[in-house]
Amino acid sequence: MTAIDQNARETLFIEARTHNVWQDRSVSEETLRELYHLMHFGPTSMNCQPLRILFLKTQEAKERIRPALMPGNQEKTMQSPVVAVLGYDTNFYEHLPRMFSHNKDAKSLFEGKTDFINTTAFRNSSIQGGYLILAARSLGLDVGPMSGFNNAVVDEEFWPEGNVKSNFLCNLGYGDHSTLFPRQERFEFDEVCEFL
Template sequence: MNVTTEQLFTEARTASAYLPTPVPEATLRELYELTKWGPTASNSSPMRLIFVTSDEARAKLVPCMAPGGNQAKVGQAPVTAIVGMDMAFYEHLPRLYPQVDFRKMFIDNPARVPDAALRNSSLQGGYLMLAARALGLDCGPMGGFNAAAVDAAFWSGTTVRTNFICTLGKADPAGVRPRNPRLSFEEACQVL
């Protein structure tokens, strides 16, 4: 794989519309296989994914999205990733990080769980988008959705809660907006 920084960052845009090009399950598996290697605190790996590809699943997700643009994006995208966070991620720590008993730290102090789950699943969601771009897919991350409705429709009976939603596929060039500005180094950074 010959991936450039342009493909990952400077030339990539948030997708707002998609071509009707399907994304094979093999690509989704490859996407996860790349994503899983990104670092998280204590290798906690709390991200859980549901790849919405069927018309039936899409019909359940669209009403959970904010009316208008987000509903249209999810309705059109070949794949929508529901990026979840397992609130019982620490149960896997004895296997994922056997060097230290971090499981006990979360069991003894459950108030630590929400921040750790959100922080680390968000990191993994970022890796997911970079891996998708590396594989030639475009991404449309979004936060406009009813989390309780998504949780009820897709994670019911589990310890997983929705973090964010991200459409995946080949962007329709007609729906790609010009690059918006970013903060400069001086505005966003300090070197101490």
């Protein structure tokens, strides 16, 4: 691996901020496809790839999620050019013969083990969601990830079959930088890290 340059690191991690107010500027389908292309290379355990994404682009589609949102999240979500609904497929292990083909017994490790399935799917879809945020930033998009919504309402509206469960939402677009709050404090290394 080769380290990326300082400008790229600053773009992805230091300058990037969580946005709540959006420019009236659309995000193309091509950009969203490129976002997925970049993020889908991120590692998951046993290459299980449980993440499922709905990109809500139309006002009609976004209105379907409004009843699930906490009041403080409604306006910024309705204004966002794209709302990504990130879920996890609890049937991910059915695809392991294809996705983890060098281990012919991988699927059997999960069959009938509901807790193991749910933990693996939630954890790995969360990891994939982090890659989605970084991929979006690398393409010049701003993001507004959030968890202030009713999962059961989202699941019933968008995934009524029951095998896909919502994890978190992420508003995507081009943020209005003039409306950002001052950056909040972060823990210093020695407050949360140790060498053993």
